[in-house]
Amino acid sequence: MKKKLIIVGGGAAGFFTAINAAELNPDLEVVILEGSNKVLQKVKVSGGGRCNVTHACFIPKDLTEFYPRGKKELLGPFHKFMTGDTMEWFENRGVPLKIEDDNRIFPESNSSQTIIDCFLSKVKELGIQVVLSSRVDAIEKEGDSYTVLTSEKKYKAANVLIATGSNNKVFEIVKNLGHSIVKPVPSLFTFNILDDRLKDIPGISVPKASVKILNSKLAEQGPLLVTHWGLSGPGILKLSAWGALELADKNYQFQIEVNWLSKRTEEVLVFLKSQKKKNAKKQVILRSVFEDVSKRLWFKLVKAAQISETAQWAQLSNHQLENLANQLTKCSFKVNGKSTFKDEFVTAGGVDLKEINFKRFESKLHKNLFFAGEVLNIDAITGGFNFQNAWTSGWIVANSVGS
Numbered sequence: 270m271k272k273k274l275i276i277v278g279g280g281a282a283g284f285f286t287a288i289n290a291a292e293l294n295p296d297l298e299v300v301i302l303e304g305s306n307k308v309l310q311k312v313k314v315s316g317g318g319r320c321n322v323t324h325a326c327f328i329p330k331d332l333t334e335f336y337p338r339g340k341k342e343l344l345g346p347f348h349k350f351m352t353g354d355t356m357e358w359f360e361n362r363g364v365p366l367k368i369e370d371d372n373r374i375f376p377e378s379n380s381s382q383t384i385i386d387c388f389l390s391k392v393k394e395l396g397i398q399v400v401l402s403s404r405v406d407a408i409e410k411e412g413d414s415y416t417v418l419t420s421e422k423k424y425k426a427a428n429v430l431i432a433t434g435s436n437n438k439v440f441e442i443v444k445n446l447g448h449s450i451v452k453p454v455p456s457l458f459t460f461n462i463l464d465d466r467l468k469d470i471p472g473i474s475v476p477k478a479s480v481k482i483l484n485s486k487l488a489e490q491g492p493l494l495v496t497h498w499g500l501s502g503p504g505i506l507k508l509s510a511w512g513a514l515e516l517a518d519k520n521y522q523f524q525i526e527v528n529w530l531s532k533r534t535e536e537v538l539v540f541l542k543s544q545k546k547k548n549a550k551k552q553v554i555l556r557s558v559f560e561d562v563s564k565r566l567w568f569k570l571v572k573a574a575q576i577s578e579t580a581q582w583a584q585l586s587n588h589q590l591e592n593l594a595n596q597l598t599k600c601s602f603k604v605n606g607k608s609t610f611k612d613e614f615v616t617a618g619g620v621d622l623k624e625i626n627f628k629r630f631e632s633k634l635h636k637n638l639f640f641a642g643e644v645l646n647i648d649a650i651t652g653g654f655n656f657q658n659a660w661t662s663g664w665i666v667a668n669s670v671g672s
Contacts, residue, residue, distance in 0.1 A: 272297050273426035274670050275417050277405050278433035279303030281312050281656060282642030284388045285663035286430055286670075291395040293671030299397045300424060302417065304404040304433075309385045311434070311614075315656070316373070320381035323355045323660065324653040325372040335654045337456070337511050338617055339647030342627050343658065350664040352657055362387055373653050408442055410635060428670045430639040432663070435616040439644065443620060447634050451646045453618030454517040458509045460525065461606040462499030466569045466596075471497045473566050479528040480504050483601070487512045490531060495566070498608050500527075503651065509607070510650040513617040521607045527600040529562055529570075538594040545590065549583035562597070570596040615655055619646040629669040630662045639666045 274290055276283045279301050287299045301308075312320055326332045329347035333340045356366050356374065364387050365377045376383040392399060400419075407418045408429060417424040433439045440450045473495040480500075481488035489511070491504030509516065516523065530537060544558050553576055557567035572578070574592035576585065585593075620640050624633050632638040641662035649655045 272428070274299045274428045274430065275415070275424050275426040276301045276430045276432060277408075277417065277439065278431065278436075278642075278644070279305075279308035279399060279401075280432060280434055280642065280659075281309065282434075282659035282663045283430070283432035284309065284392065285660055286432065286641055286667045287397050288388065288391045288395065289664055289667030290671035291397055293667060295395075297671055299395075300426075301392075301397065301399045302403040302405060302419065302424070303399065303401050304436075306402050308399060308401070309388060312384055312388075313381050315381060316375060316653075318381055319375050319379050320384045321373050321375060321651075321653040321656065322359065322366060322384065323352045323374045323657045325352065325368045325374055327351065327353050332654070332657070335652065336647060336649045336658070337513065339622065339645070339649075339658065342622050342625070343647065343661070346627055346630075346661045346665055350661045354664075355657060355660045358660070359384070359387065362391065371652075405439065405442065408446060410446070410638075413636070415638070428637045428639070430641060430666055430670075431644050432641045432659075434643040435614075435619060436644070440619070443644075446632075446638070448624055448632065449621040451618045451621055453616040454513055455607065455609070455614070456510050456513040456617040456648045457506050457615040457651055458607040458609055459496060459501035460499045460505055460509075460602075460604045461521075461608055462602045462604055464499075464602055466573050466600070467495050467499060467602075468569075470495050470565045470569060473563050474502065475529050475563075475566070476561055477531045478502075478504055479531045480508055481526050482508065482512060482516075483524040483526055485512070485515065485523075487515065493527065493529075496608075499604070500525075500602070506651045510615075510617075510648065513648070516607075521604065523604050525602050525604055527602065528598045529566070529600065530559060530597055532598060534594050534598040537598050538590060541590045541594055545582045545585055547582075550581055552578075553580050553582055553585065554578050559597070570600070573600075615648050616643065617646070617648050619644050622646050628665075630666045631669060637670075639669065641666050 291299050367377050403419045409416045414427050415429045435453045475493045478493040479490045489504050489507040492502045493504050494502035554571045574596045642659040
């Protein structure tokens with residue numbers, strides 16, 4: 270009987286596994302079951318439609334530091350298939366990549382469609398069957414093989430890979446097989462803030478801000494972006510990833526403190542006093558004295574410091590200067606809810622990592638039942654790291670099945 274692999278989930282990890290497994294073993298029959306009528310939709314929207322394939326971090330130990338959950342478990346797998354291997358894989362299949370200034374890696378085409386086309390052409394070339402609108406209702410184990418039941422058909426195979434990402438129906442199926450599920454909560458999200466200081470200035474960005482969550486140990490640095498709903502940008506997204514569980518417990522109601530300059534308040538106050546002497550006759554509100562604070566944000570912070578629009582530097586009291594220094598370095602906001610980051614939905618939670626053999630990404634409970642990608646309780650900050658988890662886990666599963 271021909272060896273067969275059923276893959277539940279037509280996303281990045283599923284396709285990557287299918288292609289590698291079929292290349293390793295041309296006699297392997299591979300079937301991808303996708304619940305929706307389209308495949309690779311997360312790839313399509315990732316990186317603003319450009320697909321942030323991976324990250325230019327080439328040391329396994331360093332790479333694990335970007336994973337709030339899965340750090341320890343991924344160290345061994347990253348020694349087997351790393352970011353450099355990902356780059357080589359795509360370039361060998363006609364997809365040249367580029368490293369950007371922030372170390373994110375994208376296709377040179379700047380289009381996620383390039384990645385999708387690569388996968389679809391390889392799937393066709395290798396004779397991999399892709400079944401759309403095929404929702405899995407159950408997975409049953411019968412001796413050394415599995416039966417995967419959909420509303421339309423039963424599929425029997427010796428090997429099954431679950432690569433659906435976060436999916437409540439699939440989590441129930443996995444639980445019925447005896448596995449534990451860590452409750453999924455959002456991981457990458459922006460902060461909803463209703464505050465006059467952010468009103469009417471969406472699109473304003475600050476390159477080197479610091480943000481901390483009050484009454485917590487959570488703190489991050491990075492670019493901030495003002496949106497119509499509050500604050501986003503790498504600094505906020507990193508906080509949301511590291512704080513995913515804690516912020517869910519708070520029901521996304523908490524206080525943050527923003528230091529727009531990542532400088533000490535005392536240092537900023539000294540500088541502001543020097544500006545009082547230097548620009549004595551100039552209106553404070555007309556020009557930001559900090560390169561990283563735009564004119565529109567400066568206007569908002571000056572007003573919040575209770576400085577009138579007509580005030581000149583020479584007229585500022587020490588109290589007003591202290592207020593302004595605090596607005597620049599200790600700017601407190603009340604967060605009231607979250608929003609999904611663009612169309613990219615990442616969760617913390619999933620199959621309990623204690624139940625997985627990471628040498629094969631195989632269940633410790635059932636032989637030849639595999640898991641790859643975000644269906645596991647693994648997630649990362651933004652920057653290509655979640656995709657690298659998909660590529661690494663998919664490659665190892667493919668080698669476990671196909672070799």
